[in-house]
Amino acid sequence: MTISDHRLRLLGRRLAVRPLEAEDFDDWRDVRLRNADWLLPWEPMRSPGQPDVVNDRDSFIARCRMRDRERQSGVGYGFGIEVENQIVGEINFNNVVRGAFQNAHVGYWIDRDQAGRGLVPEALVVLLRYGFEDLGLHRVQVAIIPRNDRSRRVVEKLGLRDEGLAEGYLEIGGVWEDHIRYAITAEEWTVHRDELLGTWVLPE
Numbered sequence: 444m445t446i447s448d449h450r451l452r453l454l455g456r457r458l459a460v461r462p463l464e465a466e467d468f469d470d471w472r473d474v475r476l477r478n479a480d481w482l483l484p485w486e487p488m489r490s491p492g493q494p495d496v497v498n499d500r501d502s503f504i505a506r507c508r509m510r511d512r513e514r515q516s517g518v519g520y521g522f523g524i525e526v527e528n529q530i531v532g533e534i535n536f537n538n539v540v541r542g543a544f545q546n547a548h549v550g551y552w553i554d555r556d557q558a559g560r561g562l563v564p565e566a567l568v569v570l571l572r573y574g575f576e577d578l579g580l581h582r583v584q585v586a587i588i589p590r591n592d593r594s595r596r597v598v599e600k601l602g603l604r605d606e607g608l609a610e611g612y613l614e615i616g617g618v619w620e621d622h623i624r625y626a627i628t629a630e631e632w633t634v635h636r637d638e639l640l641g642t643w644v645l646p647e
Contacts, residue, residue, distance in 0.1 A: 455643070456643065458524055458565060467530050532553035533552055536549060536574060546583070567597060582626060585598050586625075604625060609621065
């Protein structure tokens with residue numbers, strides 16, 4: 444199985460994590476439109492002239508193809524979160540750096556109607572296993588705006604290490620926002636792997 448294979452499907456206990464495809468546009472668009480007020484406060488603004496992937500099918504397809512190229516070149520791994528054959532969110536490895544760093548940043552979002560069910564922690568554990576055991580990463584980071592309590596609970600449930608505040612870390616909604624950086628290394632994954640998989644991924 445190659446990293447560019449559309450059959451790539453990472454399974455959790457209740458969900459699957461897989462690349463988005465053109466056929467997902469309608470479901471993905473519906474989730475994004477219903478959740479605009481829920482999601483946009485935590486996301487970068489769309490730049491002037493940047494394609495509107497939510498309202499334009501061709502732009503969404505181009506985004507899927509870009510994600511394919513990122514997987515092929517090993518610089519990013521974008522996935523939809525699927526529950527009962529419906530796309531309910533996304534989770535991604537972004538900014539993958541090899542060499543002496545072997546690091547990736549994680550981003551995620553979930554349908555508000557699915558929030559509170561533990562789906563994002565489950566998806567994150569699925570992604571961590573893939574990152575450490577298949578991609579050979581040494582370090583995974585998640586940066587979260589301090590007031591985003593829901594997102595912070597995800598990483599805190601999994602015991603990711605709080606590495607402190609990075610001031611003016613990312614431009615979100617047109618404002619340079621501070622972020623708390625959380626991280627886990629391959630060594631920490633080895634120590635906590637069985638507990639994390641048993642709690643979130645493996646059949647009960």
